[in-house]
Each structure stands twice: as C-alpha cells, then as structure tokens.
Amino acid sequence: MFLSKYFLPIVKDTPKDAQIISHRLMLRSGMIKQDSAGIYSWLPLGQRVLKKISSIIVNEQNNAGAHEILMPTIQSAELWRESGRYDDYGLEMLRIKDRHDRDILYGPTNEEMITDIFRSHIKSYRGLPLNLYHIQWKFRDEIRPRFGVMRGREFLMKDAYSFDLDQNSSFTSYNKMFISYLKIFKKLGLTALPMEADTGPIGGDKSHEFIILADTGESKVFCDRKWLNLSVDIDNINYEKDLEQNVSLFTSLYAATDEKHDPTKIDPSNLIETRGIEVGHIFHFGTKYSESMGAKVTLPDGSLSPVFMGSYGIGVSRLVGAIIESSHDDAGIIWPETVAPFDLCIVNLAVGNELCDEMSLSVYNFLKGRNKEILYDDTKESAGSKLAKMDLIGIPFQIIIGPRLAKDNKYEIKNRSNGEKHTVDFNNLINLVNL
Amino acid sequence: MFLSKYFLPIVKDTPKDAQIISHRLMLRSGMIKQDSAGIYSWLPLGQRVLKKISSIIVNEQNNAGAHEILMPTIQSAELWRESGRYDDYGLEMLRIKDRHDRDILYGPTNEEMITDIFRSHIKSYRGLPLNLYHIQWKFRDEIRPRFGVMRGREFLMKDAYSFDLDQNSSFTSYNKMFISYLKIFKKLGLTALPMEADTGPIGGDKSHEFIILADTGESKVFCDRKWLNLSVDIDNINYEKDLEQNVSLFTSLYAATDEKHDPTKIDPSNLIETRGIEVGHIFHFGTKYSESMGAKVTLPDGSLSPVFMGSYGIGVSRLVGAIIESSHDDAGIIWPETVAPFDLCIVNLAVGNELCDEMSLSVYNFLKGRNKEILYDDTKESAGSKLAKMDLIGIPFQIIIGPRLAKDNKYEIKNRSNGEKHTVDFNNLINLVNL
Numbered sequence: 001m002f003l004s005k006y007f008l009p010i011v012k013d014t015p016k017d018a019q020i021i022s023h024r025l026m027l028r029s030g031m032i033k034q035d036s037a038g039i040y041s042w043l044p045l046g047q048r049v050l051k052k053i054s055s056i057i058v059n060e061q062n063n064a065g066a067h068e069i070l071m072p073t074i075q076s077a078e079l080w081r082e083s084g085r086y087d088d089y090g091l092e093m094l095r096i097k098d099r100h101d102r103d104i105l106y107g108p109t110n111e112e113m114i115t116d117i118f119r120s121h122i123k124s125y126r127g128l129p130l131n132l133y134h135i136q137w138k139f140r141d142e143i144r145p146r147f148g149v150m151r152g153r154e155f156l157m158k159d160a161y162s163f164d165l166d167q168n169s170s171f172t173s174y175n176k177m178f179i180s181y182l183k184i185f186k187k188l189g190l191t192a193l194p195m196e197a198d199t200g201p202i203g204g205d206k207s208h209e210f211i212i213l214a215d216t217g218e219s220k221v222f223c224d225r226k227w228l229n230l231s232v233d234i235d236n237i238n239y240e241k242d243l244e245q246n247v248s249l250f251t252s253l254y255a256a257t258d259e260k261h262d263p264t265k266i267d268p269s270n271l272i273e274t275r276g277i278e279v280g281h282i283f284h285f286g287t288k289y290s291e292s293m294g295a296k297v298t299l300p301d302g303s304l305s306p307v308f309m310g311s312y313g314i315g316v317s318r319l320v321g322a323i324i325e326s327s328h329d330d331a332g333i334i335w336p337e338t339v340a341p342f343d344l345c346i347v348n349l350a351v352g353n354e355l356c357d358e359m360s361l362s363v364y365n366f367l368k369g370r371n372k373e374i375l376y377d378d379t380k381e382s383a384g385s386k387l388a389k390m391d392l393i394g395i396p397f398q399i400i401i402g403p404r405l406a407k408d409n410k411y412e413i414k415n416r417s418n419g420e421k422h423t424v425d426f427n428n429l430i431n432l433v434n435l
Numbered sequence: 436m437f438l439s440k441y442f443l444p445i446v447k448d449t450p451k452d453a454q455i456i457s458h459r460l461m462l463r464s465g466m467i468k469q470d471s472a473g474i475y476s477w478l479p480l481g482q483r484v485l486k487k488i489s490s491i492i493v494n495e496q497n498n499a500g501a502h503e504i505l506m507p508t509i510q511s512a513e514l515w516r517e518s519g520r521y522d523d524y525g526l527e528m529l530r531i532k533d534r535h536d537r538d539i540l541y542g543p544t545n546e547e548m549i550t551d552i553f554r555s556h557i558k559s560y561r562g563l564p565l566n567l568y569h570i571q572w573k574f575r576d577e578i579r580p581r582f583g584v585m586r587g588r589e590f591l592m593k594d595a596y597s598f599d600l601d602q603n604s605s606f607t608s609y610n611k612m613f614i615s616y617l618k619i620f621k622k623l624g625l626t627a628l629p630m631e632a633d634t635g636p637i638g639g640d641k642s643h644e645f646i647i648l649a650d651t652g653e654s655k656v657f658c659d660r661k662w663l664n665l666s667v668d669i670d671n672i673n674y675e676k677d678l679e680q681n682v683s684l685f686t687s688l689y690a691a692t693d694e695k696h697d698p699t700k701i702d703p704s705n706l707i708e709t710r711g712i713e714v715g716h717i718f719h720f721g722t723k724y725s726e727s728m729g730a731k732v733t734l735p736d737g738s739l740s741p742v743f744m745g746s747y748g749i750g751v752s753r754l755v756g757a758i759i760e761s762s763h764d765d766a767g768i769i770w771p772e773t774v775a776p777f778d779l780c781i782v783n784l785a786v787g788n789e790l791c792d793e794m795s796l797s798v799y800n801f802l803k804g805r806n807k808e809i810l811y812d813d814t815k816e817s818a819g820s821k822l823a824k825m826d827l828i829g830i831p832f833q834i835i836i837g838p839r840l841a842k843d844n845k846y847e848i849k850n851r852s853n854g855e856k857h858t859v860d861f862n863n864l865i866n867l868v869n870l
Contacts, residue, residue, distance in 0.1 A: 007502050007565060009556035033552055035507055036539070041552055042505040044567075050505065067442050070477040070485065072470055072589045073508060073572055074529075074541070091534045094509075096541075099526045099576045104471070106509070106531075106541075117468055117476055121444035130442060132479075137508055137572070141534045154507045 001342070003377045007044050010389055021216055022324035023148030025333050029393045031320075038145025038153030040317075045393060048341035049320050050156065054135050056187050056338060057158050057314060064180035064239050066131040066160050071113050073137055077103035079112040083292050089201065092140045106139035111202065111289050111311055114161040118307065119295040125165050128297065128307065129173055133160030135316060149321045150218070150277070156317040162310045165297070167286065170308035174206065174284045175243040177312040181210050181280050182234050182250070188319065189336025190279070190326060193223055193255045197281065202311060204285025209278050211257065214326035217275035223255040225272045277322045284310040333394030334417050343367075344433055345375040345395045349383045349402035360401050363411070363429065372433070391416065397433055436777070438812045442479050445824055456651055457759035458583030460768050464828045466755075473580025473588030475752075480828060483776035484755050485591065489570050491622050491773060492593050492749060499615035499674050501566040501595050506548050508572055512538035514547040518727050523636065527575045541574035546637065546724050546746055549596040553742065554730040560600050563732065563742065564608055568595030570751060584756045585653070585712070591752040597745045600732070602721065605743035609641065609719045610678040612747040616645050616715050617669050617685070623754065624771025625714070625761060628658055628690045632716065637746060639720025644713050646692065649761035652710035658690040660707045712757045719745040768829030769852050778802075779868055780810040780830045784818045784837035795836050798846070798864065807868070826851065832868055 009030040018024040026032050031046030042050055058068060074096070080086035086093075094106040107113065114132060122130065135158045145153050162173035178194065185192035190212045197209040211221055230253070237246050254266040257276070290296065290306035299305050315322075327334045335341070344367060348360040364376050375395060377386050383402070390398050400412040411429050414421045424432065444465040453459040461467050466481030477485055493503060509531070515521035521528075529541040542548065549567060557565065570593045580588050597608035613629065620627035625647045632644040646656055665688070672681050689701040692711070725731065725741035734740050750757075762769045770776070779802060783795040799811050810830060812821050818837070825833050835847040846864050849856045859867065 005500065007504075007556075007567060030556070033555060035548060035551070036509075036511040036513075039507045039509055039511075041507060041548070043552075044502045044504055047503055047505045047569075065440065067479045068482055069442075069479055070482045072474045072476060074471075074474055074574065074589050076471040076474075078471075094531065094533065096529065096531050098529065099578065113470060113476070116470070117478075120468060121442075121465070132442060134482075139509065143534065154509050 001373075001375050003375060004379050006375070008393070009043065010392070018148060020147050020150065020321075020325070021328060022150065022321035025324055025328060025392070026148055026321065029333060032149065038142055038151070040149055040152060040154075045341045046320065049335070049339055050317065052339045052341075053188065053316055053319050054156075054158075057135065057184055057316065060180050060184045060187065061133050061158070061160060064131070064176045066133045068134065069117075069132050070134045071107070071110050071117075071136060073107055073139070074104050075107045075110075075113055077105055079116055079293075080105065083112050083115075083289055085112070085201070092142065094139045094141050107136075108138055108140045109157075109202070109311075109313075110134070110159055111161070111309075112293065115289045115293045115295050115309070118163055119293065122163070123298060125297045125299050125305075128163055128165045129169055130163045131160055131173060131176075133158060133312070147218070147321070149317045152317065155315060158314040158316055160312040162312070163295075164308045165305070167308055170284060170286070170310060172243060174282065174310050175247045176239050177282055177310070178208065178247050178250075179234070179237050179239065179243060181282065181312070181314070183237075184314070185210060185212060185279065186234050187338055188323060189338060190323065192279065193221070193227060193276065194250055195255045195257060196251075196260065197257075199283055199285065202283045202285060203288045204283045204310075206284035208251075208282050209257070210280035210282075211255075211276035212279050212322055212326055213274055213276050214322065215275055216325050217277040219276055219278070220258040221255070221274050221276035222258075222261045222266070223272060223274070224253045224266060224270050226253055226270070227255060228272070277325060278315075279319050279322050280312075280314045282310065282312040328394070331388070332392035335394045335396060337396050340394070340396050341373075342375040342395050343372045344397045344399060345377065345390050346399045346401065347377045347386050347390055349386065349400065351378055351380050353403050353406070355406045356401050356403060359406055359409070359411070363399060363401075363426070366430070367433070370434075399429065399433075436808075436810050438810060439814050441810070443828070444478065445827070453583060455582050455585070455756075455760070456763060457585065457756035460759055460763060460827070461583055461756065464768060467584065473577055473586070475584060475587060475589075480776045481755065484770070484774055485752065487774045487776075488623065488751055488754050489591075489593075492570065492619055492751065495615050495619045495622065496568050496593070496595060499566070499611045501568045503569065504552075504567050505569045506542070506545050506552075506571060508542055508574070509539050510542045510548055512540055514551055514728075515540065518547050518550075518724055520547070520636070527577065529574045529576050542571075543573055543575045544592075544637070544746075544748070545569070545594055546596070546744075547728065550724045550728045550730050550744070553598055554728065557598070558733060560732045560734050560740075563598055563600045564604055565598045566595055566608060566611075568593060568747070582653070582756070584752045587752065590750060593749040593751055595747040597747070598730075599743045600740070602743055605719060605721065605745060607678060609717065609745050610682045611674050612717050612745070613643065613682050613685075614669070614672050614674065614678060616717065616747070616749070618672075619749070620645060620647060620714065621669050622773055623758060624773060625758065627714065628656070628662060628711065629685055630656075630690045630692060631686075631695065632692075634718055634720065637718045637720060638723045639718045639745075641719035643686075643717050644692070645715035645717075646690075646711035647714050647757055647761055648709055648711050649757065650710055651760050652712040654711055654713070655693040656690070656709050656711040657693075657696045657701075658707060658709070659688045659701060659705050661688055661705070662690060663707075712760060713750075714754050714757050715747075715749045717745065717747040763829070766823070767827035770829045770831060772831050775829070775831050776808075777810040777830050778807045779832045779834060780812065780825050781834045781836065782812045782821050782825055784821065784835065786813055786815050788838055788841070790841045791836050791838060794841055794844070794846070798834060798836075798861070801865070802868070805869075834864065834868075
C-alpha cells in the first residue's frame with residue numbers, strides 16, 4: 001500500500017474527550033472515527049486490525065470443533081418473551097417497533113435465537129454435541145458509553161453456544177472453550193488470566209472471565225505470582241484429551257478481580273496486585289434456556305430431555321483497545337505481529353531521490369511477492385514526521401531508506417517493539433523480516 | 436469436515452411459503468433459517484458461501500484502488516436531516532429512539548455517514564481521489580419481504596463511495612467501479628449486463644444497474660444477442676488505462692429492463708428477451724451530498740470546492756440467491772467453483788467397510804494437506820440419500836467410494852455441473868481435482 005494513496009487520517013492534537021490511552025491512540029492514528037455516542041466507524045487501519053483478530057478467533061474456534069454461522073442483528077421480541085428475559089433486560093436493550101408495529105430489538109446477545117435454531121433442527125441425541133458461533137455486531141444501550149471501543153454501544157462480539165446431552169459432556173464442551181480462549185489470547189500476544197466470575201443476566205452455575213493484564217486496565221486484579229512464570233505449552237493442548245487436567249492447572253492458581261478477592265485464599269508472600277481488562281466471558285447454564293424454550297432431544301429410549309448449554313463470548317472490537325492498553329509506549333502503539341495492520345512499513349526519507357525511490361520500490365515489490373503486507377511511505381513529509389507517524393501506528397518493523405546509507409546499498413531496519421535498529425544490506429534485511 | 440460432526444440440517448419437505456427456487460433450495464439444503472419476516476440466520480453452509488462471495492468482492496475492490504472500512508449499522512438521525520433525506524426516506528427506514536430519546540436509525544445506506552467521515556478528515560485536494568467501501572448489514576423495512584434472501588429486510592451490502600475533485604475524474608472513478616463490477620460478477624461465475632438505470636432516492640445524473648441473466652429472474656430483460664457471445668478479456672483490463680473505451684464497449688450494446696425498453700433503439704432481428712436479477716447498482720451524483728453537508732476541499736488557489744461523489748452497491752446476501760437462480764437443476768444447487776462452500780465432497784457409500792473407510796480417509800487427508808476444503812460424508816445413511824444430498828447442496832466435485840470399485844483401488848468422481856462420472860485411480864483423481 002502506498003501511503004500517498006491510502007486513507008490514514010492522523011490526528012495531531014490529542015483528543016480532549018478521550019480519557020484512556022487506547023482511545024487516544026486509536027483516534028490519533030486514524031483507526032476509528034466516532035459517529036455518535038459509543039458508535040464508531042472503523043477506518044482502514046482499524047478495520048485491518050479488527051479483521052486480523054476476527055480471523056485468529058475463527059481459526060481457533062474451528063480447531064476446537066465449533067461451526068461458524070451468522071445470526072442477524074435484529075431479533076423478534078417474541079423469543080425473548082419465551083425465555084422471560086424481554087422484561088428483565090432493562091434499558092440496555094435497544095427496543096424497536098417495525099412498520100407493522102411489531103416489537104423487535106437489536107440483539108445484545110443470542111442465547112434465545114440460537115436455542116430457537118437448535119430446537120428447529122435438532123430433534124435427536126444423535127445431533128449432539130454441537131457448538132455454533134458467530135461474529136456479529138451487538139448493541140447495548142449503555143447509559144454512559146466511554147473509553148472508546150472498550151465500552152461502546154455498538155460492538156463486535158464473538159459468541160459461541162454449546163449443546164450437550166448431559167452435564168458431564170457439557171462440562172467437556174465448556175473446557176474446550178476454556179482452552180480455546182487461552183490459545184486465542186496467546187495468539188493475540190496477550191496474557192489472559194481466567195477467573196471465576198458471576199453469571200449475571202446470562203444465568204447459570206459456572207462462569208469464568210478472561211482478564212488480560214494491562215497497567216492501565218479498568219479493574220484491579222489480584223493473582224498468584226506463579227501466573228507470571230507459568231510455562232504451559234498451551235498451543236499443544238489437544239482438544240480431544242487432557243482437558244480437565246489442563247483446566248484444573250489454570251483454575252487452581254489464585255486469580256481474582258477486586259470484587260471477588262479473598263485475601264484468606266492466598267499466601268500474602270505470593271500475592272501480586274495488578275490491573276486488567278475483561279476480554280472474554282464463558283458461562284455454563286445447563287438447561288436454563290432449553291427448559292423455558294423447549295429445546296429437547298429424543299434419547300435412545302425414546303424419552304425427551306432438555307439439552308445442556310453454555311455460551312462463550314469474546315469482545316472482538318473491545319480487544320483492539322485492550323491490546324493497545326497492554327502494548328504501547330510514549331510514541332504510540334506497539335502491535336503484536338499477529339494483529340498488526342501491516343507486517344512492515346517502508347519509510348523513504350528522500351522521496352524524489354532516484355536511488356532512494358528505486359531501493360524503496362524494489363524492496364516493496366520483493367516483499368509483496370512474498371505475501372507480506374507493507375505500507376510504503378512515499379509522501380514528501382519531513383523525516384521526523386514520517387518516523388513519528390510509523391511509531392504512532394505501531395507497525396512491527398520499519399525499513400528506513402535515506403540517502404546516506406543508500407549510497408552503500410544499505411537499509412536501516414527498526415524493531416518497533418524493542419526499538420533496536422540495525423544497518424543491513426538487502427540479504428540481511430530479507431533474513432531479518434522473515435524471522 | 437466430517438459430515439457426522441457438521442451442522443447441515445437438510446429439510447426434506449419443500450417449504451410451502453418459499454415461492455422461488457433459490458429460496459426453496461437454500462431452506463432445503465440447510466443454508467439459512469428464517470428468524471422473522473425477511474430476517475435470516477446463515478447456517479454453516481450458507482455462511483461459507485457468504486464469506487466466499489464477500490472475499491471475492493473485497494479482493495476486486497481493493498485491486499480497483501478502493502479502501503475497506505467498516506461503518507456501524509446504527510446512525511444518528513441528525514446526519515440524515517442535514518442531507519434532507521430523513522423525512523424523504525419513508526417507512527422503509529427503521530427509525531429508533533435510544534434510551535435518551537434521541538432519534539437514531541438502522542442504516543439503509545451510507546451516503547450521509549461517509550460524507551461525514553470525509554469532511555471530518557479530508558480538507559485539501561491532495562487527499563483526492565479517494566474511494567472507501569465497506570461490507571455491512573443494512574435494514575430496509577420492506578412492507579412485504581419475500582423471495583428469501585433476495586428481498587429480505589436485514590441484508591448484507593457492499594457499498595463503495597468515491598470522492599473526486601471534478602466531474603471528469605469522478606467519471607473515471609465511476610468507470611473503475613463499472614469495470615470492477617464486471618470482473619467481480621465474472622469471478623462469481625455470472626454473466627452480468629450493465630444497463631442504464633434510474634437513480635431513485637440516491638439521486639444523481641448517471642446510473643447503471645448490473646443484471647445477471649437467470650431464467651427464473653424477477654424482471655424481463657431485453658438485450659442485443661451480441662451480449663451472449665461478447666468476448667472481452669475483462670480480467671486483463673487495467674484500471675489505470677483504457678477505461679472509457681471499455682465502458683463504452685459495454686454501454687454501446689443494447690440492454691434494458693422492461694421499464695426502460697425502447698423497441699425503436701434496436702434492430703428486432705438482434706433482439707432477445709430473457710429474464711434477469713439486479714445484483715449491483717452504481718450511481719454518479721456529483722455534489723448532491725457534498726453541497727448539502729459541506730464536504731469541501733481547498734484547491735491549490737486557496738478556494739473551496741465541493742467534492743464530486745458516486746456510490747456503488749452490490750447486494751452480497753442477495754447474490755447467494757441470485758447465483759442459485761442462475762445455476763441449479765432439478766436435483767439442487769450447482770455452485771460455481773469460486774463460491775462453493777466446499778471444493779469437494781467425499782461420499783463413503785459403505786461406512787464401516789474397512790477398505791472404504793481407509794480409502795476415504797486417505798484421500799481426505801491428502802486433499803486437506805493441499806488446502807482443499809472437503810466435506811466427508813462419514814454417516815451411515817443409505818447410498819441414495821447420500822448422493823441426493825450431495826447433489827442438493829451442489830459441491831462441484833463428488834468423490835464416491837464404494838466396495839465394488841474399492842477392491843480395485845478405484846474411485847468414482849462426479850462433476851456436479853455436467854454430471855460426468857469417471858472411474859479413476861488415485862493419481863488420476865488428484866490430477867482431475869487439481870484442474
């Protein structure tokens with residue numbers, strides 16, 4: 001991508017109403033634009049990050065045996081009356097009348113709709129177990145939306161729903177999602193701590209929040225210091241075995257949010273206090289919705305049994321903010337490589353200088369041929385402004401091309417994360433960026 | 436994907452309220468489920484097709500120099516009051532009050548919002564030309580939604596918006612989208628005819644609809660028979676040149692919908708009458724929105740000028756139905772390879788027979804290793820039911836494994852599109868499916 005043709009509207013002044021660092025950095029780097037309270041447009045740079053995160057989640061949920069579907073944003077109020085939640089949900093539910101004066105709503109979550117899909121199609125125990133998920137926009141009419149995409153009104157959520165024959169197999173499905181979440185957050189470059197949680201309006205008997213550590217996080221977190229050096233090979237946990245053992249390993253280590261913290265449960269010498277951000281929440285609620293909505297399957301003996309269910313959410317748009325909260329410095333964002341909007345950028349410090357233009361273009365074309373995503377700054381801004389912009393938007397590697405080094409056919413390559421710079425020739429460069 | 440673990444809820448009875456073939460086939464093959472009037476959930480098979488179509492559109496719009504963004508579904512009524520369309524739009528607009536009693540709406544289209552994004556960030560002619568697009572759900576509260584996803588209320592649309600300095604460059608942007616649309620529909624396996632069209636509520640001075648030919652299409656279409664043998668190498672048209680010449684080639688050939696048909700404009704001996712479905716619509720409306728909403732840029736001489744705009748829509752969810760209308764037979768759907776939910780399927784006619792199981796698995800694993808998407812029917816249904824199901828869901832190639840041929844290490848391969856069957860050994864099979 002040539003920056004001169006790209007839409008990257010960098011905002012120079014720090015936005016006044018943005019209280020937290022991720023909100024400020026997302027506005028400054030032209031990732032989002034606020035359209036109205038708690039509602040944002042994702043500009044090209046932001047949209048790229050959102051897509052990368054979604055794609056990591058999709059891959060890992062598929063690996064865990066879940067099937068992707070796509071439910072609509074608008075739901076009928078009838079379904080919510082069946083479960084009894086229509087009146088319970090309160091003002092956060094965006095209630096709408098259509099042209100025929102029917103009650104509809106913008107889905108804040110999908111337990112009712114997925115239960116309806118299930119009961120319409122699956123009639124026998126042979127259709128179990130089943131896990132269906134989608135990534136779709138939700139709406140919660142927060143009274144005071146704030147913190148940018150961290151607490152917006154329209155937000156992108158991945159929500160999965162498991163269906164099982166009995167409590168035991170339902171716990172196995174829960175454990176698969178538990179492990180899948182650890183894998184996902186690790187791939188996103190995050191350290192996520194699962195913590196026992198309240199079930200709230202979703203209901204149920206068992207629930208964990210996944211909290212990522214970030215100094216600027218919204219809530220206080222207490223945990224065992226062993227968390228920081230935990231060396232479990234999460235990537236290699238097999239979904240078909242060892243699940244309970246692995247889940248136990250994680251749930252046995254102390255970790256709690258402020259509200260749940262109980263100092264008697266941990267040796268003070270092992271306790272550390274830090275801050276965190278909730279990015280996922282999983283629930284086991286058994287037959288709560290299947291009973292009220294009649295989602296039953298026939299058993300081998302001919303009798304009918306309500307299915308056991310769980311639901312599993314990840315805040316996809318919120319994660320963009322959360323990743324920035326956990327990975328930035330004074331100069332701007334530091335993207336983990338897996339979610340960076342571009343793999344590399346090329347900064348041509350002397351556009352118009354024949355040698356610099358030629359070297360820039362040749363490295364651009366070479367890397368494009370290797371399927372790297374590259375942002376090439378071919379604009380005529382000052383060197384200082386160009387380098388500051390690339391630090392701000394946080395692309396993992398900067399290839400800097402200026403007249404002095406160009407004469408010797410050398411490039412400077414900078415690692416955004418640790419700040420290290422190396423002067424290299426073309427072959428070294430290629431080796432470095434392929435790491 | 437193993438069918439025994441997949442969620443493919445085939446519906447045996449022909450759904451009564453589905454009037455058109457694509458709606459019937461989508462329900463029968465478990466691609467969608469109706470949630471309420473004109474609102475559908477996309478089940479795994481349908482979701483796969485929707486994603487493939489979206490991805491083809493994204494690639495081709497990016498090639499044409501457009502940048503992907505993502506605007507929200509909920510918009511403020513304020514923006515629509517600025518353009519004057521809030522009161523004009525009528526009952527199809529889903530009007531909502533939020534908890535603070537503010538007027539908001541579910542976007543039926545995004546001219547206002549994109550104009551607001553533009554005017555907030557681009558102040559100089561140097562930011563032009565620019566083309567931004569997104570693929571997002573829209574809502575139009577149709578009084579009588581029908582024909583399944585072909586005329587739903589919540590529907591997925593790709594909408595692009597171009598911004599230019601003057602009418603000439605704006606026409607160039609229009610032509611790029613015109614050519615990009617021809618490339619997209621061709622990649623989707625469709626023959627699309629551009630036709631001059633009315634601009635309707637979008638407004639403007641220039642507009643084309645893209646109509647694909649389908650015997651069961653919604654509207655009568657009249658066109659020159661030369662269309663059917665037109666051999667233009669669309670794939671190789673370069674966006675940087677020859678655009679006007681190519682667009683003229685297409686617009687000079689007669690093609691019109693029923694309402695626009697003028698028999699005096701074509702030699703009757705060249706006229707053919709057929710049926711078609713609208714799948715795209717592009718508009719040039721100049722300064723309609725930029726004037727009313729103050730989207731102006733500074734020119735080199737310091738003066739201010741409103742930008743020239745166009746908008747370019749493709750009905751993504753509608754296309755799923757449209758492709759089926761144009762490609763099916765009595766047995767079911769015939770997917771073009773580019774949008775098929777799976778590349779191939781394997782039908783094991785004798786699950787439990789050691790040889791058949793082993794051959795099925797080995798070809799499954801081999802093809803998976805080559806990044807093919809495969810649906811493996813490992814269920815114990817009857818051979819007839821299995822083969823009928825694969826014909827119904829329309830996967831391009833069926834690899835059929837039964838005890839008789841298995842003894843000689845042979846497979847049967849069936850091409851869903853032309854019905855041809857071949858008995859082949861493993862090496863032939865690999866060669867055939869790699870074509």
